[in-house]
Amino acid sequence: MDGERILVALGGNAMTAPDGSATPQAQALAVEAAMQRVAELVARGAEVALTHGNGPQVGNILIKQQLSAHVVPPVPLDWCVAQTQATIGVLIANALERALVARGMERPVSTVVTRTLVDPADRGFTDPAKPIGRYFPAAEALRFAALGQSWRDFGERGWRRVVASPEPLEILDAKAVDALMAAGHIVVAAGGGGVPMIRVDGVLRGVEAVIDKDLAGQLLARHIGATILAIATDIDHVMIGYGTASQRPLGRMTPGELRAYAAAGHFAGGSMGPKVEAAVRFVEAGGRRAVITSLEHIADGAGTIVEKE
């Protein structure tokens, strides 16, 4: 693994308590545990960059904004994403630097605030479908909807805000990640998929959206010439027939084989779809290997492995 560049994408479970709690203390403890695994990767000689999800964290910020909007003007959703990049980045940097020192390695861990370019014509903007934040009663939801937000009725559980989740086109700060890695830094970047930006008449500006962190992660991995994309999730393998009698874990796969399972609808529900899509895209675009596995196995070669041959 010596000198090999690996982009590790951490799921929400790496940053929240097992019960999903995202208090500051729960986040810190979860990150500390996760960084033990990442430190193993570094100890094996990998050059590591990290990206991470931010769903619960953005959810908390949105609630704070909703409950204070009569006093303080809320900041747009892209700002909320930026905010979570910084708080999670600091937690990761502290915990990973410490885990490395405990292994006799002194390596700087740096967080780059990362902007991701999306297409203003992405269909996500005309048909926002990604639910974010908590469920709210209809009356409150409709009040926010009147201000221009999209909210959707999810039945008994209540209403939830839905936003665009556009395709990431370019990780605009990838060069900073590359320069820092070249200087020996471990880098945290593109958290929450990156701060979404559109370019209109040559002017870059933030846009209210959230970008899938695995799709952004595979793009960042390609920009920085990573050979391996490692997607950490809460199960050891991608499963087909999940939840049925014929449920089966997937081991080594070609991109074509995995695409076929995806086309057959095996990953449609839940959050595995974008992870599979990210892994396949990375290898199709020339990446040597994508791995989807649990955080526990991120350094040991287990999991669902996607390779061309």
Added chain:
Amino acid sequence: MDGERILVALGGNAMTAPDGSATPQAQALAVEAAMQRVAELVARGAEVALTHGNGPQVGNILIKQQLSAHVVPPVPLDWCVAQTQATIGVLIANALERALVARGMERPVSTVVTRTLVDPADRGFTDPAKPIGRYFPAAEALRFAALGQSWRDFGERGWRRVVASPEPLEILDAKAVDALMAAGHIVVAAGGGGVPMIRVDGVLRGVEAVIDKDLAGQLLARHIGATILAIATDIDHVMIGYGTASQRPLGRMTPGELRAYAAAGHFAGGSMGPKVEAAVRFVEAGGRRAVITSLEHIADGAGTIVEKE
């Protein structure tokens, strides 16, 4: 100015409307105007790093937290500082990259989430004196005080939270700034003085405090080998006898001359004290020149200039 490294410290007026408003729109407009001046510096061949204040922004976040604390657990003050580094960093990066493109220069502007080490024995922690956030009625203030926060009665205007403003000892992410500048990036770092960290038994962790951004800025400037520290504020010169009949602007000064004015109490009220202290420290520590002036004059050599000879 070719190849000369300059650390520019931007005051709050570079990021808020003239009336102090810190709505997202007001922040974006103010930053856009400020970046025209910074772009001039870059056009003259300077290698620029930027730091910035964040008072109104942290104030807004604290209010959101106070009004939602019954639903979402508030995050600690150091996390709030981190959040403002990211949002302001994105605004600066977008605006400065654009201002440079308009001048025919394509330069990446990158934001590093920056941690600053402070001493857990700093007297600020036993006697917190830095007011942050808005004024609150006594009843609300005392409710937060009961949770362990320090609040102080400011008379007719109400109560305000006071926190430690410890001395910055080390900008922990300065190496990242250095590596990015070496790779040709303009870097935004140590916003709001940096995310305050203490090290206890070898373990780094965040602490509830705010660090003066000019004192942190002069330290960052020294860490990255900047030759010039430029502190942008809302007046063209440091003044002595400010507000009196004998009011007089200061031009070229030695550190000793400026220290003597400080010792005589000329900068005690208001926010000029830390700026003067930062400028003096930078030059005493070997920096070639410190400048305190308005943003308008940041690129033209006007202002109060501190140099050894």
